Amino acid sequence: MPAPALVRAPLSRGAHPTARRSQDWRTRAACIGLPDRAVFAREPEAARPALRACGGCPVRRACLEAVAPRTSWFDGVSGGRLWRNGQEVPVAAPVSLPVTARSRTGRLQEQS
Secondary structure, eight states: OOOOOOOOOOOOSSOOOOOOOOSSSSGTTTTTTTTTHHHOOSSSHHHHHHHHHHHTOOOOOHHHHHHHHHHOOEEETTTTEEEEEEEEEEOOOOOSEEEEEEEETTTTEEOO
16 A cells, blocks of 8 residues: 655645634734745744744734744744744844834834
8 A cells, every 4th residue: 555645735825724704813914925934933044034024013912822832832933922842932133124213103113
């Protein structure tokens, strides 16, 4: 009898399959469209695109609460942090774009 073929899941293209409803937080996540290798990275360098996206993501808290990385032994980026086996991985260098000034509202402005 031949060995069963390995089946690989496709890369994420758009919203998470269970996030079809517009009220689902995943439809508003800044990481939508990023490759799985960035979102589920185990090393800081590979995770940089996802960590950058988290910097301006409107659903960081919901992501962190839903994934619950400490109790789920999650590997990847959640809530603006990199996790490996449920432990936060320190990221040495800042992952956001350089900041040059604050606007009148007090928000940081990114360098062009």
